[in-house]
Amino acid sequence: MKESDSGPDGVEGLERAILGEEPVFNAAEVAAETGITVDQARRLWRALGFPEHGAATAFNKADTDAVRIVSGLVESGLIDFDLAVTLTRAVGQTMARLADWETTALLHRVEEMSTEEDDGGHSGRVTSAMRMLEEFSAPFEKLLVYVWRRHLAASVARIEALGANEEDLHTTQLSVGFADIVSFTALSNQIGEDRIGDLVELFESRCSDVVAAQRGRVIKSIGDSVLFVNDDPIRAYDTAEGIINVIGRDPRMPDVRLGLATGSVVMRLGDVFGPPVNMAARLTAVARRNRIIIDARTAELLPDDEFETRRLPARPVRGFGLVEPLAVRRH
Template structure:
């Protein structure tokens, strides 16, 4: 049972399934994939809900994709839009607080008034533009890929990690923790974009990124250290880089280089870049000086010799 019935609810799940031409279980799977709670036998679904599911079933009817792929893609939309909505609302709350326009918490009316139809309509246009632009970039990366398996790609993976974040967060107020994380993520994202890399995900105290060019990946790591670790107002950071083949799924990347980059941050010194042997081998020696560090056990990889690196 859901907590509340949305305004304009008029259809039951069975009626939605009947009107969209799919089974009740299929309708429920698509609805769950969007990230919304199910209802029982009560009239819970609105006209907009029916239109959304009809759009999905119309796509299925073309034969371009099958039902399992539809659920997969729908889940991506649901996850992305849920995070974007939370991001948008929390950013607006922070903005209104800074302007002194929030007197009570939760200030739903004030936030809703700021997120007017006029604002959201324009923001919706931005979402569509960004999606199309990123789609073009994804297709370009696919075309440029030299991997035999189209699901894999050769990249340098970077992992940036705030040093002693747990201990640091215990000394800060919740507001300051939020400001720190936001500043960390935004500065990392700026540096990564400048070096033509991609942010894969952020985890509060860490950011995972990839770059097709290992030199640019190193420049990204150095850039993050410059804008965060060497800023006296910010905490220290550690960077790990690993190169190799990764699998791209659901907007994320998986494979040994991802795990290695994350593990290397545990052995990196503050405001330093540590790389694996593969990355060391592809960085031109006339530009970079590398130095093997003492061998040590790395979880999941056995005994590993990390490599310290710097530009000449």
């Protein structure tokens, strides 16, 4: 590590500014402080997505407080330890992506600040990052709690509205959509790294806006594709059509293909699983550029007086055998 990268004014100083404390405990001491075993402490730490530190002093008081909160929930009987690990993993994975996203989004502004202060070097960026943290962290933490509460309320309402049966609250009927950029691999080899990053960000943000406008939910985005769900097949179609309008019809953006499938899915850990998910993804390989392809179940649910469907030649679809997909458009 270079000298400029360490010390109170370097990366270590920046890390301390974020965490707010110096490390004072090792794993065994965290376990002793919180009343759990070392193995349990390590399981929670791994669930958060962090590497183990062996016997090294790597944990601070905030770490022990967090473990104490989780162990308190287990001791109360509200949840068992396995469920605690599951919830901890969900928090870890979500926050890891958020932290990366936040850092990437703010990096350009930090560099602008260091240039404005006539110091665009490493030390200038660290100083600007420190100032950004001081002014940004507190309001952003409040925003995090607010957004989490809003999404929690929406999730609970969604489960009730979907009418999940009492025997399996994780299973429900949904229309699943898969939007895929055409020839993304070839495209990424043709344009620069900065441009491909901007393109993916614009693709994801436009898709997310369309999905939200149709009261759907983005489940995940994987660079060149977005998986979304909606409890209403008409709204799912409108989402697909909207994505084509804001992506495929924009001459500055690549073409897209959309697949829609409807059926029973399992909702777990913020993700969805089941045949409709796989079918929607497979259908994108069948769709023409800037077209929507649907499965038979979705076609049955779309009103004949609003939509026109056309059966395409049967073809083998991996995992489903011979399938007759349908092209669809509004009258």
